[in-house]
Amino acid sequence: MSASRFLLTVLVVGSVCTAAAPRALAARELAGEEEVAAAAAMASRHEKWMAEHGRTYKDEAEKARRLEIFRANAEFIDSFNAAGKHSHRLATNRFADLTDEEFRAARTGFRPRPAPAAAGSGGGGRFRYENFSLADAAQSVDWRAMGAVTGVKDQGECGCCWAFSAVAAVEGLNKIRTGRLVSLSEQELVDCDVNGEDQGCEGGLMDDAFQFIQRRGGLASESGYPYQGEDGSCRSSAASARAASIRGHEDVPRNNEAALAAAVANQPVSVAINGEDYAFRFYDSGVLGGECGTDLNHAITAVGYGTAADGSRYWLMKNSWGASWGEGGYVRIRRGVRGQGVCGLAKLPSYPV
Numbered sequence: 001m002s003a004s005r006f007l008l009t010v011l012v013v014g015s016v017c018t019a020a021a022p023r024a025l026a027a028r029e030l031a032g033e034e035e036v037a038a039a040a041a042m043a044s045r046h047e048k049w050m051a052e053h054g055r056t057y058k059d060e061a062e063k064a065r066r067l068e069i070f071r072a073n074a075e076f077i078d079s080f081n082a083a084g085k086h087s088h089r090l091a092t093n094r095f096a097d098l099t100d101e102e103f104r105a106a107r108t109g110f111r112p113r114p115a116p117a118a119a120g121s122g123g124g125g126r127f128r129y130e131n132f133s134l135a136d137a138a139q140s141v142d143w144r145a146m147g148a149v150t151g152v153k154d155q156g157e158c159g160c161c162w163a164f165s166a167v168a169a170v171e172g173l174n175k176i177r178t179g180r181l182v183s184l185s186e187q188e189l190v191d192c193d194v195n196g197e198d199q200g201c202e203g204g205l206m207d208d209a210f211q212f213i214q215r216r217g218g219l220a221s222e223s224g225y226p227y228q229g230e231d232g233s234c235r236s237s238a239a240s241a242r243a244a245s246i247r248g249h250e251d252v253p254r255n256n257e258a259a260l261a262a263a264v265a266n267q268p269v270s271v272a273i274n275g276e277d278y279a280f281r282f283y284d285s286g287v288l289g290g291e292c293g294t295d296l297n298h299a300i301t302a303v304g305y306g307t308a309a310d311g312s313r314y315w316l317m318k319n320s321w322g323a324s325w326g327e328g329g330y331v332r333i334r335r336g337v338r339g340q341g342v343c344g345l346a347k348l349p350s351y352p353v
Contacts, residue, residue: 046070046097053094066097073097077282087312087334088279088286093325095281103281107321108298109159110272111203112348126250128353129262137265140306142316148175148268149303150183152329154322156229158201163189164320165270165299166209170219170352172268172303174244182243185225192216192234200231206270206299210249210352218242252349255340260349261305264315268303269351271317272296273333273343280343283326287312288333294344302349305335315345 046067050056057063070092077090095103143149150171155164163186175181190200193212198204213219221243225235252269253259263269274280275298279291287308304316314332323329334342341347 042071042074043067045074045092049092049096055094055097069099070097073278073282076278080278086286086289086291087310088288088332089284090278090282091284093282093284100276104276104297105159106157107155107159107161107281108275109155109161109201109203110275110297110299111162111197111199111205112272112296113197113205127253127259127263128250129259129266132262132265134258134261134265137261140304141265142304142306143172143268144303146175147181148172149318150181152318152323153186153227153320155186155320158190158229158231159203160186160190160201161275161299161320162198162204162206162209163193165272165301166206166213166352167219168301168303168318168320169206169268169270170210170213170244170246172301173246173352176267178244183222184244185220185222185227185239187227187232188220188225188234188239189213190228191232192236192239194234202231206272207249207251207350210246210350213246213352214248216242218245246352249350249352252351254348255346257336257341257346260302260315260341260346261335263349263351264302264305267351268301268318269349270299271302271345272299272348273345274298275300275343277343280331283331285327286332287314288331288342290334290337290342292343294340294347296344296347300331302345303330308332317345 049070057066073096074092077092080086080090095107149168153164155161166189167184167186171182171184189198189209189212193209194200196208198208198212220239220241224241224243225238252263260269274293274295277292279288301318302315303318305314306316307313313335315335317331317333319325319329319331321329333345
């Protein structure tokens with residue numbers, strides 16, 4: 001290469017680099033501005049969320065930490081909804097600034113027995129709806145419409161979902177038997193049913209709750225023994241006024257949604273699920289598909305089943321996280337999934353008798 005041509009090449013390359021440098025700098029500045037704008041938008045979103053849910057923090061450091069938790073959860077929720085491939089939507093509900101550990105401790109609470117013990121823990125092995133024909137049952141069931149479901153309740157920051165699930169099932173059975181819908185006391189279970197697996201706000205399971213109610217000869221009303229949202233001493237005088245009673249309980253055959261449908265067609269049923277996965281925790285509307293695991297840690301109550309407008313078959317479940325969660329406190333979960341069911345709902349259902 002001649003000296004003149006080499007010099008020309010150097011000049012051309014130098015001019016290109018000189019021109020490219022401002023563009024790269026401008027791109028970096030634009031990206032930085034976008035990051036700042038996104039951070040400001042998220043902070044504003046968090047402020048609005050705080051106002052909506054009445055959330056306050058002890059200091060600016062705590063607020064900054066909660067903002068980061070909120071941001072991570074909000075970004076997941078936005079991405080989930082934007083994907084457009086799910087049958088349900090999520091929302092930045094009042095749990096959006098909690099860590100997974102905080103949420104699990106405060107809002108779940110189902111404590112399954114170890115597998116060997118669980119295998120023999122049923123209500124005598126009988127399933128009274130074994131010969132019930134679903135062909136003769138209604139295509140949809142909603143125990144709310146039949147007046148067998150009390151209003152949505154809120155367990156608060158107490159891991160006693162098991163008590164709410166059991167109580168809702170007993171309330172339904174009592175209405176079916178007597179014609180009277182009476183709101184019953186979860187607090188009595190929290191305070192008094194503490195000599196076995198059930199340990200108030202530290203967790204429990206519905207079968208043990210049913211056994212406790214049977215042994216005690218019934219359960220007090222909500223008005224007579226109101227909910228406090230924390231562990232307390234057993235108030236024997238309040239508990240002595242029985243508002244409803246049961247004779248025992250039975251377990252639905254495991255991993256059998258047809259058997260579960262037969263039971264739900266006849267009465268509300270307690271159900272254990274995986275309630276800590278984001279797909280359930282932040283559920284807002286629609287039919288929840290298979291986006292959650294099957295490790296059981298939460299308890300709800302099956303109060304019906306039906307078919308959505310798009311043909312999706314679903315279970316109608318009553319939760320205990322207040323009416324602002326989900327569809328007015330309820331969740332629809334896909335029905336007809338083989339094996340353990342969505343979120344493990346078919347693994348350990350049971351009902352009072």
